[in-house]
Amino acid sequence: MRELARKIAKTLLKIGAVGFKPKNPITFKSGLISPVYVDNRIFPFYPKEWRLVIRGMKNLIKEKKLLLDVVAGVEAAGIPHSATLGYELNKPSVFVRKKTKNHGTKKMVEGGNVKRKKVLLIEDLVTTGSSSLAGVKSLREAGAQVKDCLVIISYGFKEAEKAFEVAKVKLHSLTDFHIVLDEAGKLGKFNKSERKILDDWLSQPWGWAKKYGF
Numbered sequence: 001m002r003e004l005a006r007k008i009a010k011t012l013l014k015i016g017a018v019g020f021k022p023k024n025p026i027t028f029k030s031g032l033i034s035p036v037y038v039d040n041r042i043f044p045f046y047p048k049e050w051r052l053v054i055r056g057m058k059n060l061i062k063e064k065k066l067l068l069d070v071v072a073g074v075e076a077a078g079i080p081h082s083a084t085l086g087y088e089l090n091k092p093s094v095f096v097r098k099k100t101k102n103h104g105t106k107k108m109v110e111g112g113n114v115k116r117k118k119v120l121l122i123e124d125l126v127t128t129g130s131s132s133l134a135g136v137k138s139l140r141e142a143g144a145q146v147k148d149c150l151v152i153i154s155y156g157f158k159e160a161e162k163a164f165e166v167a168k169v170k171l172h173s174l175t176d177f178h179i180v181l182d183e184a185g186k187l188g189k190f191n192k193s194e195r196k197i198l199d200d201w202l203s204q205p206w207g208w209a210k211k212y213g214f
Contacts, residue, residue, distance in 0.1 A: 008175040022197040033209035040124035068120040074135040082122035096135040108138040115143030129160035
C-alpha cells in the first residue's frame with residue numbers, strides 16, 4: 001500500500017488537486033487557516049487518474065478484509081467516489097446528506113434502506129473528521145452498522161484520529177499529507193523555508209496562524 005500511497009500523492013499533484021499557499025493561506029469552513037488545500041472534486045474530470053483512486057479503494061478493501069453490504073458517500077464530494085466504487089464492487093450505494101431537506105421525506109440517508117447493513121463510508125478528504133463522523137452518526141441512526149471510513153487523503157491531525165477512535169470507527173486513507181509533501185518537494189513545488197512552514201502547520205494546525213502572523 002505504500003507504493004499506492006505515493007502513486008495517489010503524485011496523481012493529486014499531477015491534476016492540480018493539491019495547492020500550496022504558505023504566503024497567502026486560505027480559511028477552511030471550520031475556521032482553520034491553512035497554507036495548503038485539497039480539491040478532490042476534480043477527479044471525475046480526469047478519468048484515467050480517477051481509475052487509480054477507485055482501484056486503490058478496491059485493493060485496500062481486499063487487503064484490510066473490510067466487510068460491507070452497502071457503500072455510502074457524504075454529500076457532496078464523497079458521492080462520485082462512493083457511487084463508482086459501489087458499481088465496481090457490485091454493491092448498493094447510498095449517500096448521506098449534511099442536513100435534512102425542509103420538504104419531502106426529510107431523510108438524511110438517501111438511496112435505500114441501510115438498516116442492519118454493514119456500511120462502508122467513503123469520503124474524499126478528512127481534516128478534523130467532523131463531516132465524516134456526522135455521516136457515521138446519520139447512518140447509525142438509520143440502523144446501519146458503520147465500523148470503517150475510507151478516504152482518498154487525510155491530513156493526519158491528532159484530533160481527527162481521536163475523534164474516530166471515540167466514535168469506534170477505523171479510518172483508512174489511500175495517502176496522507178506527509179507523503180504528498182515529500183512528492184511535491186521532489187517536483188519543486190516549494191523551497192526549504194516554505195516546506196518548514198507547511199510542516200509546522202501539519203504539526204500544530206490550530207496554533208500555526210498566530211505563529212506566522214495570520
